[in-house]
Amino acid sequence: MSFREERAAERRLNIVKAAAKLFSEKGYHDATIEEIARELKYTKGSIYYYINSKQDLLFQCHDLAMNLLLENLQKIKDSGLPPDLMLKEVIKGHIETLMSEFNLITVTLGSDYELEEKYSEIIIGKRDRYENIIAGIIRDGIKRGVFREVPVKVVINLIMGAANWIGRWYSEDGPMTMQEISQFYADYLVEPLLSQNPDHFGTKRAFTTCPEDAKI
Amino acid sequence: MSFREERAAERRLNIVKAAAKLFSEKGYHDATIEEIARELKYTKGSIYYYINSKQDLLFQCHDLAMNLLLENLQKIKDSGLPPDLMLKEVIKGHIETLMSEFNLITVTLGSDYELEEKYSEIIIGKRDRYENIIAGIIRDGIKRGVFREVPVKVVINLIMGAANWIGRWYSEDGPMTMQEISQFYADYLVEPLLSQNPDHFGTKRAFTTCPEDAKI
């Protein structure tokens, strides 16, 4: 990549981040190209030298966010931890990526309908990959007897929902740090998955048995 | 209420529901008043005979949704069930209200920034009331030794996040019915709260101890 291309790439990234910030603050529609430009001390016209359209900008936010999440997930998957600890790391990593790249991810977790189909297909593809990797970890845990039999996809959605919601209420001024919260979430959300060994104590678990065909 | 007033009220409700449907499908901004009107075979102008503004319509969606949730919650609170069962009912009730009035709630759970301050104040007030009632139930459970000591608000947010996310992925064609899902969520999300009696078995719970000042 030549010097010029590099500089252009850097600017493009800045624009995406500025867009993410504004999209996340005011929503896709209420953030105008003008504002994004102003944020970077560009003019409206200049922005269009680097981007194709506002949609494109939104897509790039989504894409960047998914890439970050996937990258983080891959690292954890390669760590060789046992399934329960690995899943906890996944949850913690998800939450921490989420909060460290707040704007970016807020955009991603915002409504879907804003993204045109040709873009949304790509993003949905990555999201599926993300969830499938996690599903793999859980299924592995089940196979190895660490986790109970559960409807895997449902559990993933439950976990993702809980985690994704954090951006809605978390405040730095609250009594818990981000690390404490992510740890708490990880513990809270993995616990019900654990298959407590019936040999050791006769716990009657509250969970209804999972319908056979729901073990997705 | 006279016959005419009744009919007017009914129409107003229809308009709110149609708006909710479109807001939920395409987002607040992309749904136009014209479309809402078309949905009901009204003209754009006629809509304005019943409403004050598009914002007003959005507010009414939010308000209606919160009222439904509060109403349902109140019933459960008055049921006299023990805390763990009551909390499960709360979760099930939340999810089922959510899914039975899908459009309405999808709107509500969408981005906040769309609602102007004068409206959002009211909605936030109701949301706080809702969460405070649930907090009361959990605190009661803790006091009675049914639940462990936990950061109450964090738990509520965790639960709400998990539950609210369902609208994003649930499909009627999936392998689990709404009832099965809500039951599963209730069980899954209440389980980590239960204080398992240490006399009966020496379970080592995974939870980190909750920071003293976070026991909100």
Next chain:
Amino acid sequence: MSFREERAAERRLNIVKAAAKLFSEKGYHDATIEEIARELKYTKGSIYYYINSKQDLLFQCHDLAMNLLLENLQKIKDSGLPPDLMLKEVIKGHIETLMSEFNLITVTLGSDYELEEKYSEIIIGKRDRYENIIAGIIRDGIKRGVFREVPVKVVINLIMGAANWIGRWYSEDGPMTMQEISQFYADYLVEPLLSQNPDHFGTKRAFTTCPEDAKI
């Protein structure tokens, strides 16, 4: 006129007066039929039983005002006073009618363009009649040597302008009463017209001689 017709006529008049009030307060465009109706505790629909259109209402304000002015003028013209005193009475009468029917006249003196041609023709006709009567008085004064030779129409416009403007600034709380003001205006505006007898004193009047063809 039957009882019914009489009542209808009365209502029509009330509507015109309410309209005048609002037109005068907020201007023709910013006053809505709805407001006019509300003022009278009617509904928008009912108003249309009595009037044809908003324009019609505006026209009736104009017409009513002109009739009042003409009526008053006629009385003075018939009084047989000498020209200078008569002109003073005209000015005082004009101002007092103007201020006693404040709303009505404010409307009339507002911009013309609001009145559609078919209506404005009628009003302009009456205005011309009004001015012609006054012109007659002045010309008579000139003929009788009481007034100097002046461009009559210009003088009338000067006088009307000064008088009509009063509505813009007069406040009941001011130091002068309406009567004092109208008297002051009458004196001030007639004085320069008086032909001071050159036999008695050699006043060099400031007035340039009036161009012959301007003695309209």
Next chain:
Amino acid sequence: MSFREERAAERRLNIVKAAAKLFSEKGYHDATIEEIARELKYTKGSIYYYINSKQDLLFQCHDLAMNLLLENLQKIKDSGLPPDLMLKEVIKGHIETLMSEFNLITVTLGSDYELEEKYSEIIIGKRDRYENIIAGIIRDGIKRGVFREVPVKVVINLIMGAANWIGRWYSEDGPMTMQEISQFYADYLVEPLLSQNPDHFGTKRAFTTCPEDAKI
């Protein structure tokens, strides 16, 4: 000011003048932005590149007009003429500015209520300044014995009213030129103010004595 800024400023001025023309012809409400654009062969959208709102446009008309009047007044005030001649110049200058910037001033003299408060405050401020300067001239004349004792503010309003009305009736095809008219007005309106020396001739002035507390 760069070349570009200069051109932009010029366009803005053109837009204001075009707006003034249409406002003056059809009234603020009946003149549409579309028409203003058409007048300048712009598109509706382009107009909004230069202005903020229609109100803004109206305000700028008012403001420009007041600035012209104030500028003109200042020049006369600095001329060092004796009070009577100075006042005549003021009247002539007022009328001539008025007629040379006909559209602009017609807008200004039109109804007030059209201007929103935040704007009207500014304009009223300037109008007050204008009237106060004239009041100063008259008071000076009174102090120096050139003018009689009169209620100053009332006289100013009388004069302004007479002058402002000219726009309503003046036609270039009439028998008097603008200069002749403005001279006539100046003479006519100043004459009753002059304190004719009672030593030279025993004129009995028609004026009622001015109420003591009205000598504002």
Next chain:
DNA sequence: CATGAATGAGAGTTCATTCAT
């Protein structure tokens, strides 16, 4: 590269007017 300028499609909103009841 950058930008001022221009555009046009469309959105929300208002309101005089009509009409069935």
Next chain:
DNA sequence: AATGAATGAACTCTCATTCAT
């Protein structure tokens, strides 16, 4: 005689996008 309901035409304003310079 009165009114709730409905309508449609018009208007202001916004903004993503384009383009000449």
